[in-house]
Amino acid sequence: MWAYILRKILYNIPVYLGIILLLMVLLRVNDPVYAFLGKSASPEQIQVKRHEMGLDRPFLAQYRDFVWDILRMDFSQRSWEQKRPVGQMIRKAVGPSLAITAPSLFLTAIISVTIGLIASFYRGRSVDRTLMLLAVLGMCVSYLVYIILGQYFGAYWPRKALGTSVFAVSVDATVGDEAGYFFVPANWVRFCMLPVLINLVVAMGYDTRFYRAVMVEEGTRDYIITAKAKGASKRKIMFVHMLKNAMIPIVTRVMITLPFLITGSILVEMYFGIPGMGRTLINAINAKDFPVIQAITALLAAVMIVTVILTDVLYALLDPRVRLQ
Amino acid sequence: MIRRVLRSRGVRKLRQNRWAMLALGVIGLYVVVALFMLATDAVEGIGQRTGGFTIKDRPVLGMLLVDKTLDRVGPNSVPGFFLRDRPERRLEHHQAYLDAVERALNAKDPEAALAELRFGSLRPADLGPDKLRELVDEGWALFDEVDEIYEQIDEAEGQSPGGDQATAPGAGEGEAPNIADLDAAVSDKIDQIEPIVRALFPIPDGLDGFLYRLKMLLGTDRQGRSILIRTVYSIKIALEVGFVTALLAVLVGSILGAAGAYFGGWVDHVVIWLFSTFSSIPSLVLLTVLAFMFTGSRFDGTLIPLYTAFSLTFWIGPCRVIRGEVLKVKELEYVQAATSIGFGRVYILLRHILPNTAYLMFINFSLLFIGAVKGEVILTFLGLGLKNGASWGIMISQSASEVIEGRFWQISAATAFMFGLVLAFNTLTDALQDAFDPKHVS
């Protein structure tokens, strides 16, 4: 088992290094210094800045140093725009992002799997048909529209029409700067719950259909007929036999949605003003803040790779055929 | 051969599916409209380049040209569906009309100015400068009356501390006017301005009038542009993006996947490595990098960043699926039979294996089409899409600020049209899977 994990980690390391390589190359296609200083900068200024940032060194040297920095988790390079260490910016931004993505992932998984189970249990009947119809209809509207309308009807309109609302339209100056601010329940409900609900609605269409399909397909397996031949009840068959086997594709799917929540949070963070990783990144892009962009994207890629490895490990835990090789 | 395909079991099953046929019909409709726009744009382009002719001014043919999406057709933010705006807004619209005529009348050569004047697609009435001046003055007079009533309302509100009560307390001497009555009076007055505006800018009869009403049907956006025209033009963009993306992704993915699975060995290793690596790049990272690369470059504002983003990520799905299927089919007996008869490898791949994976390609095409259409909205919002012209992405992004003011026309129109297209494709995907996938259970 440990050998399996080790193998997975070792396999993914070169993949990650390759991604960093690709990343660094792409980011240097347009000269970052030029982009940052703008057209009016003189060649000398550009030269100075470039030297300062070590961007005039050979590419491989830069690559080597950057990888080394990542390994040591050293993000002390300073942001060009804000002059703060990148590491500090990231540390402040991780919390708010997690306040949105973690509950989104958790709630979406639980609710979608439950609905998928219910739909497959009552397969073909009106419960099933209605749920699946809603799912399809929900999938045909853009994420952006859900955010805009959600923000309006969830926060803005109640405040206008009723004078007050549970959800804030967006993060404003009253928000404190301390770490963990968004994890205080009152603050969370006020600033984070609406975005989480929106994420939920968006993801549910796809996920419930998928989980339902997984369960339905499980139901066609031979060993389900064996179970039925032994006298198992429909409930036992679904929640014991099918579910344990279905866990494999379900878990895989849940893990795959993780990255979506990182992308998804960009839109939500921008609209609701949450000072998380997504918004930091967008601001950095607009300001052409090279170190920040490089660091955050490398970090996100690392999260992705860790997710991949975790998925494989979970696979092994759930499927004895994988485990006992 | 086409007839043989049409009679095959899967296609027959598909034809029996009424929802699928409806969906295909809807898609066909969208395609026809898009082709129309493609054609007119092409014709106009040719016309302009050869300097020979233009169809810009033709009422129907020229209606959906790309430039027309940027034309103002009316005052800003007019609501659609014949609904009426609040009185203050209507006042603003009327004011816009009056201002336009007044400006022309005050020009050095009023006749010429009037001849050239357009408000959106309407022209001023052919009544001569004097009569027009009369009408304008009438209009301003009514404006003054409206202002008076507003003053009265202000006073009335000033007298009653809460301001929003229906009647002011009769604390002062004389009658305290009823605010609700005053509001009604304002509305009436504003209604009286309307015929004047109509007289100044009459809606023409016949085809032109019909087209005008059509363009105003869904209202106008912040810059007075017709939401209907823009929404319909966006169909062309959406279909273009969807079709090109899905086609390329399916082709590239299928070829790579089939090649890897069929030829095995190092080819397969390369293919696996490719899609493993590409799928390990979080899409956010990719988008970021692309945003960084493209903003400010000469491709900014075209569809190129969009296509780049899609082509780097969309090919992976079909590749995996086709590769898996070819791996399975490769081991089936009929392939082994064909090999033992002596057919060449490429021939077997093309003639025996790929036709059996064709349905998967169609299903993937459909799915990726939807992904591209929806992705365009988000990427445009993030700055990676079109910046000029019209697309659902542009419309929805712009509507964000309008919604705050309670104006839902643009977002509703764009969402509704997109909904129709995406729903049709979703239905089609399900139907395709139902009909062609032997293992599919509904």
Place this chain on the structure above:
Amino acid sequence: MPENESTTRDGEPVLKVRHLTTRFRTDLGVVTAVQDISFNVYAGETLGIVGESGCGKTVTSKSIMRLLPEEVTLIDEASRIEFAGLNLASASEKEMRRVRGDRIAMIFQEPMTSLNPVFTIGWQLDEALKYHTKLNHAERRARAIEMLRLVDMPNPEQRIHEYPHQLSGGMRQRVMIAMALVCEPDILIADEPTTALDVTIQAQILSLMNDLKTKLSTAIVLITHDLGVVAQVCDRVIVMYAGRVIESAPVRDLFHHPRHPYTRALLDSIPRAGTAHAGKKLPAIEGIVPSLFELPEGCRFNDRCPHRRTLDEAQRRRCVDVEPDLSEHGADRPVRCHYPLVDVTVKETA
């Protein structure tokens, strides 16, 4: 009822199937998979149901257990499956659950896919006991191990903790048998239990089933397309074709004196070794089974029937127009044919 065993058996049958008709709703209409099937199963005997793929033998067995998908299956109202005082054809799901696994058990063709891959052997054996007995954990465990020993599984205490993919095909089938018999059912239905196994294992499994039948006095209904298997283990045989029972007999009688032309043709088509047959064409039955959507008015075997050649015009006309009933025709066992073969003796070879 006229059909069935005229050979007298002791006692009442354990299972009585009467006029079983099962239909399916499909995309292309309602199709009748088995029509008016009737037979008995007696305690302690092995009844073989034999026929080509698609003749309805599996549908018959699954109809008895009510394992067919509810949404599309229609068991005719007139069908009766009498067992332990119930009519299984119309029993409630709750009643069926009590019967399945406990009184009637079933094993299937593919041991690889018929066992749940994510649960241990022990757990899967345990399950049936949990549903149907009141034994505690230790007692169930002991019983499971005992059962595995009974099916000649080496090292049962260790196997209990293993997963299906860790066993060979033959061993998996033994586990299936153990699982089926762990509650000591009255009837074991075995649907092509050896088809997916190679010949040596096949022999072992069949002899195992025979032993168990004697030890536990379970009746066995063995479904197969392989006449060799039938010869080895069955006491009585029913031959099915295109959804109908066409002949029914004790096994020796069937093999030595087949009465239905189809049975005869089946027996003839068994490849035989020996110089007498060398160089001769394999006597396969011409034609194919009729589609269940396009069944003929008359005898379903008619267009493939080699016996037709010996009939005159009027007789052939009758075969085309009128479907024969099952009747004894003066002999002592029923056959569905207007002109059954008489005094045909098929010699045994090798």
